[in-house]
Each structure stands twice: as structure tokens, then as C-alpha cells.
Amino acid sequence: MNVKATLSLKRGVTLKVHCPVPLPREGGSLPRKKALFIVGDGMADRPNSLLNGLTPLEAASTPGMDKLAEVGMCGIVDVISPGVPPGSDVAHLSLFGYDPYKVYRGRGGLEALGAGIEIRESDVAFRANFATVDEDMTVLDRRAGRILPEGDELAAALNGYRPKVAPDVTVLVNHTTEHRCVVVLRGEKLSHMVSDTDPHKNKRVLEAMPLDGSPEAKKTAMIVNEFTRYSYEVLSNHPANLKRVKEGKPQANILILRGAGRVPDMASLRDLYGLKCACIVANALVRGVCRAAGMDAIDVKGVTGSFDTDLTAMGNAALRLLDEYDLVFLHVKGTDSASHDGDVGKKIAMIEKIDGMISFILEAVDLENTYIVLTSDHTTPVTVREHTGEPVPVVIAGLDVRVDEVKRFSERDCARGVLGRLRGRDIMPILIDYLGRSHKYGA
């Protein structure tokens, strides 16, 4: 390059200025910018008296995350809005740049997507449990003993049912794991605005009720109620259940449904920004959100939604995927599970495990051409064991970000960063802009 000017800068530095500088947007020969987006589920927390008033992120040893904070720019994020505790589904919709108030249509469709079930725009899907009820339809065991090797067989006995109240509709029953199923209503003029039949306790099975005044909701509720009775009739007399009775096991004699949902009404990240995206996510719900955003869900041996997940395998796979994909999303569930268990020691251990993966990634990744985002989808205090509404910390690292003075990744350290306080929906546009994929508004 050609030295065009020598500048005396106010911080006492004299610099030779080379012009022109390269053009990242036009320069076809420049490497395409990539992104790694990492979420520790429920990783943010509250100050904890067991930790001398520190949060688990503040108390844990996190050299990798701290390095990221040091080379990146930090902030805090209200994933939905201040004080609103998000579920993991809407939280991830928001972190991917969507407005959940516009696109979210319940959990069922996302669960179905996450379980790898082909689901259509007009389908309504439910999470469902094989359960044990008595003759009065009172639930004796919401999970029918949980261990259910007969699940596939029982699901097959119900699959394809055409309800009398709506013969144009087909009920598809997909057994996933243990006592769990995804039930899909396939047809037209259906609605996800119906209540659960699952009483969530050992009470009587509920009647599904329409949750708005639409004929679609009324029709869907009728279908659900007819199918629930049908499942009891078929399953009560099913040979597999008669065998379970003989073996002293609880019968799986009904399917109880919850979380009606349709797939979100949204364009993929590829359609919106031309990004080819992959994700490594064990959790079905979050994986469903990723698939709804158009990400390829990649299975990695050893990666699970539990504490024993192999994050070295995840980190290795992520680095490989960055060759092929523009954006790779990594999700670790264990921090949230430890929080729901109220286990602060386990949470810290899980944070340190994620930190190890980040250290490993930072050693290998090309930060000149890769942006890294690290955040959480919501706060889950171990003292509360549920999601709460505090903001979560975020760091964005990569070429030419406005590096600030924050040197530790935590809820309070990041609050002093240059990003200030953002909404969850802001993260993706900021990242997209650094990737050179944003669209100028106006002239």
C-alpha cells in the first residue's frame, strides 16, 4: 500500500497512514466473514449468598470467557424486555433476531421441528405424554412409569386417526423418547389456540378448550377431545398394555396433550441475509427454533442435553462446520438444568466446562475473519429454580469491534461495556452488520 499521510495523533502516536484500505464488501477475494454464536442456557444468575454475593458466572473460573470479554465488546441484554422471564423458545427466537410477539405460535410446532418431524405450515402440533389414568380419567402417573419400550407400538396404534368431528383431519402420533410423543393434527382451518388436556398433576384429564372465539379453535378443541377419548379406548385394550398390567407396570392407557403450537411464521436467516447456518443443539425445543430459522441441525457424537455432554466434541465440530457454514450456533443446556435443580456447584462446574470449550475455540479460531457471540437465553437463578427477567451478559468479539475495558464475562462486568443495554432482537442485526450482510435503510 501507498503511504498517503503521516499523522500525529493526540495519544502521542505518529502513524503512517496507508490509503486506500481494502474493501471488505466488494473485495470478492477477501475471506467471507463467519460467526460463532454460543448460548449457555439459563447461565445468567443472581448474586448468591452461598458465593459471598457473587453470581455463578462471577464465582467460576472462566479464563476463556474473560479473554473473549477482553478482546470483544460487552453489554447486557434484555432478551425480551426488562423484567420479562422468557421461555427458551421465545428467547432463542429473539436472539436470532425475530420478534416473538409476531412470529411465535406456541411450543408444539417447535418441538415437532426439533424432533425432526416434518411439519407443515397449517399443522397444529402438541407435546404429549403416555400416561396412566383410572376409569374416572384421573391421572395416576403422568409418565406411565417413564420407561416405555412399547412406545413405538402404542403410537402406531393411534397414528393416522381421522376424527369423526373433522374427517378431513389426520392425527399423526410420533413417539420420541420414553413416555414422550409429538402429536400433529394435519388438515386445514386448525388453530393452536387450544388449552392442554394434560392436567400437569395427578388430577382428572382436562377438556381442551378454545382459547379464542375463532371457529378454528373450537374445531381443534373438539378434535383434541375426541382423540383423547379415542386414545383411552384403543390403549386400554392394547395387548402391550395388558402385558404391562401382568408385569405389574403402570398402563400407558392414554395420551395427554399440552403446548399446542404451529411453526413460527418467519423467513429463514438464509432468506433474510443469505447466511448458511448450522447448529449443534441437543435440546429438542431449541433445536426446533434453530430449524425454524433455517439452520441445519448437526448431530455430534457425545453432545447431549445433559451434564455429561462432550463439549470438546462440540468445539471441534463447530470449528469444522465454520469451513462450510457462515454461522454456527452452539447451545449448552446443562447450566439451565443445574439452575432448575437449585445446584449452584453443578452450575459453576457447567460454566467452567463451557469455558473450557471457549478457551479451546479461541486458540484455534481465526478472529480476523470470525465473529464470536457469547450470551445466555435468560437468567435462571439457582435460588429461584425458574427463569427470571434479569438481563443476561453478552460479548461480541471479532475484527474492528469497539473493544471496551471489560475484562471479565459476567452479569455485572458486562453492564459496563460499550454495548450498553440491548434487547435480544438487537444481537443478530449487529452481528449481520459485522458480517457485511446488512441492508441499508434509506438512501
Place this chain on the structure above:
Amino acid sequence: MNVKATLSLKRGVTLKVHCPVPLPREGGSLPRKKALFIVGDGMADRPNSLLNGLTPLEAASTPGMDKLAEVGMCGIVDVISPGVPPGSDVAHLSLFGYDPYKVYRGRGGLEALGAGIEIRESDVAFRANFATVDEDMTVLDRRAGRILPEGDELAAALNGYRPKVAPDVTVLVNHTTEHRCVVVLRGEKLSHMVSDTDPHKNKRVLEAMPLDGSPEAKKTAMIVNEFTRYSYEVLSNHPANLKRVKEGKPQANILILRGAGRVPDMASLRDLYGLKCACIVANALVRGVCRAAGMDAIDVKGVTGSFDTDLTAMGNAALRLLDEYDLVFLHVKGTDSASHDGDVGKKIAMIEKIDGMISFILEAVDLENTYIVLTSDHTTPVTVREHTGEPVPVVIAGLDVRVDEVKRFSERDCARGVLGRLRGRDIMPILIDYLGRSHKYGA
């Protein structure tokens, strides 16, 4: 004044309190508060490796801006929203307090306003170039050689055309500078939702297409296409062009149109807040936004949109205008142009030139009665040469603002200020409130 109370304050100060204090809102005899609003176009930037990781604002010597930061309150501003790169038109709408998503209707109307053309609410305006095309309508020179002394004459030959497809419409052709025109369609039931005929490259002239399903857009596209053919017919045979051919110059044998727009649908700052506003803006597009906001556009000798603009003249004129006007808006384009050129040295020089004007203004202005706002309309990194979506720094100085500890005006220093992270649309209401012109919401 009468001593009403003695207070012991928490920092160990004992004060005699005189009540009542003057009432700026009611006190007709108190001087009317004024405001000076200064924008360095595209002044914000990214950390730059050529500047040891500093931004141009951080690297430049800016005693004036720093003084303003020291006596004012600072923050950062997402002019539209995080990650969204704004054009200068929507950016200024936003900085003037308007919601561009509601009021913006394309660039053409603003360009026409900025060029001083009288334009009506129902008009649709375009930016247009005299261009050179071959017989196949392929563009040979988008600017017809750029130097076009015959521009007025050629425009007059087209001006007043009444298209056959819509005889109620009149086409007004205004030559502005060099090869540039503003074309206005005057009539009813027109739409700005039509595409460009300008191919922006040396390709065939495009057919204008309606951009929505409205009959207005369809009608407007037909008018544009007929007028484009008409311009070729008339200009190809125009004596001025025959003379250009003889002189070996490229013919200006067509008008190609782009950026259809209507004037924004908005009330003036005078109607909204009773403010009498002036602006000193050389750039036609930004000047158009100012005029749409009801500002008087003041021409100042020596003030241009280029690097050689006379900012001493601008500063002097601004101080004079403050006698007559409530708000004076100053716009300097050179920082953006240097960024688009990728020239960091020129950008720093331009920042320091703006800084000189600010130092000069600070020496002369009455800060007891004048609020000063300094910001940028968007980030234009010299490394990217295009607008990007990062927030811009802002400082608001004047009587009784909540002065913070920020002592330097830059992207990262201002991020630590008391204003936090705002949206562009927030700036004007804050200023209006300090001017004592805000409207209380509620009782």
C-alpha cells in the same frame, strides 16, 4: 430573593435555599433558549489498525469536541436501531425526531426539496441523469461526459411533457448541476413505489416496474417508461446534441431516472414545537430533509459539501442565525466523503476542521441560553467505505444538563456517559424538553 430553608446536603454542604427560583417556562422576560445542532456526516467509525486500534474520532486532535463532552452529557445513539445502517435521509429524519418508518416515502421528494424545487404533497420526484445511450438503449456513459453546459436547454426541451398514458399529468424537468436533474411528475393518483430506469451500470436502460400492486404504481411506471422513450426521441434530435457530436463529446440523449420519492408525510418542527429553525447544509438530500422539517435553508458563501468547505463561515453564520432562529442545524459532509473514499487521513483532517469550528463556537456562544448537540448521522468506517450499523456518539451541552465524567468526544468515551444508549428519534424530544417546549403527557 427570600431565604426559605436551610438544607444540609449529603456531601457535607450546607446551603441557604432561596425560593422560588426563576421559572424558565413561564418567565416571559427570561431569554428564550436556543439550540445549535451539529452533525458530522458519517463521522463515527470503527477501531482502525492503521490508528493503533483507535477510531478516527479517538485519534484526531479534538479539543473543541472534548470541551463540549466535558461540559455536556454524553451517550451513544442507534440512529435507526442496533445494527441497521441508515441512509443519510432516514438518519436525519430520525435525528429530527420523526419515525422514518412512518414518514419516509423515498429519496426523490427530498432531493427535489433540497434542490429548492417547489414540490407538492401529491408529486412524485426522481433524481435523473442526462446519459449517453446507443440505439439499443444501452448506456455508454451514465453522466454524458459530466460537463454539460447545455443542461438547462435540454431540460427545457423536455419540461412540461404530458404523457399520452396520463394526459392529466405534467412532467417537470429541472436541471440542477452538471448532468443532474430532478424530474417531477405532477398530477393525482401517482405513487413513488416504482423502480429505477437507471441501470446504475453501463447496461440497457431498465423498464420502470410497479413495486406494489396499486393502480397508482402501475400508472406511474407507465408514465416513466413513456417519458423515458420520449426523452430519447427529443434529445437524440436536439441541436445541442448534434453540436456535441460534432465536437466529439458524448451526447446527452436520454434521461435515466432513479430514487422515486414523495415528500415525507410530516409536520414541521415549527408546527410541532413552535420552533423557528434554520439550517446550513450544502448536501441536497440532507437539505431536503431539513426543508421537510420546516427549516429555512440558508446559503452561506464558502460552505460546500466538499473538503474545502469554509467552516469558519459556517460557524459565524450559525452564531448570527441564533439571534433570529430558535434552532440552527449545521451539517458537514466531508467526514462521510472521506470515509467513502477510504481515506483515514482525510477523515481525521475533516474531523479536526469541524473541531476548529466547534472551538470557535464555544468561545462565542452563550451556553447559559444555548444548547449544543453534536452527533453523527451514522457510522461510515473508512475500512468499509459504506454506512454500517454501529451507534454514533452524542453530546448535549447547555444549562443544567446532567454533566457526566466523559471528557472526550468519541464512540467509546461517550458510551460511558449518562445518556446511555438512545435511538436517533430520542435526541430531538430531549432537546425540545431543555428548550422548555415539551408537552406534558398525562395530568
